[in-house]
Amino acid sequence: MGVAIRTAGKGDRELIVRLLDDAFQDDPVSGWVFPDAVDRRAKHPGLMAAFTDIVLAAGRVDVTEDGSACALWLSMPAGDGHDGHDDHDGDAEDEGPAQVREAVDPDNERIEMIGRLTAAVHPTGRAHEYLWMIGVAPGRQGEGLGTALIEGVLDRCDREGVAAYLEASNARSRKLYERLGFEPVGPGLDLPDGPTMWPMWREPRVHRPAQALSREGAPAA
Template identity: 60%
Template sequence: MGVQIRQAGADDRDTVARLLDEAFMDDPVSSWVFPDEGHRRKVHGIFMGVFLDIALAEGRVDMAEDGTAAALWLHVPAGAPDEEDDTPARMREIADPDNERTELIGRLTGEIHPHDREHEYLLLIAVSPDRQGEGLGSALIALVLERCDRDGVPAYLEASSARSSRLYERLGFAFTGRTVDLPDGPHMWPMWREPVTSRG
């Protein structure tokens, strides 16, 4: 049985925000950003909502029809940005002003983000904890990767665990060779995927 996928809109924000909050609550990176579990449960959903609002406004959000999975994508043009990205500071201001890690995570991933070629950036992908392992995430990613292959456009992401990096490898992503090292925290694995072009 195939996964029914559609593009999310503003009316889906609450559904996707709840999914992101639930799926990433115990993620190594989220646990580093918000080490106190009680505090994390209060502000984590707001933090994830900032990512979602960016993707809804500037990119695309694909979701399973039943709301159990979603992927947030941004199209990144070639060339360094003309001005400094204020997103990390905005994330901190909105989600948790007294927590510098809410801003630092964005700055550290931004420093290593490639800009020499245009690409599709998988900002986040979330699958409901009780539906993981069913191929929902792969189906969501494949939807965009097929377009990348057709148009000759690379894709990029940061895996938040070694386990997830292995899953992305199966979809053609490769580790770039330099981890994002969170101070006294986990590593993130930047991964790049060249488009697959048909021959013949």
């Protein structure tokens, strides 16, 4: 049986925030941003809320019908950076990570740093679909939910000839993305005194039309 997926709306905000918070509490990058476990439990939901609000406003959030997994996507035109601002809006682009830091935890410079570091390595030359985050409830991992969420978008990318991009935050997710056709682009992003993130790019795969069949069901000559 396939995985039922729908597009989330503003009414799903709390569901998405809670799902991302649960999915990323033990992620290496979240642990780097909030090294203290108690601090992470208190402030991590606010960071996930900030990310959710950005994507609900400017992109699309796909969620499984049962609310067990979600994926946050942004469509990035050629020349656009990490936060969707074009090259002629450099001031706004520079302010984005600082605004997130101010809203979530002004004393935590790593919140701003992660935004600036990922923006610096984000490819800008070609239009692409950007998988900002994908979260699966801890008790549902390994069921193929994340793959189902990604494959639906990748199928459309292949039909339309559009590339896709993401940053893998751990070795397990990197292996999943490699199976889906993503490849590392450039060196890994080593966070200061922290883990490595892997920027990954996927070229669209050529869709070949199905071979015509004769009345007997064999390929037509």
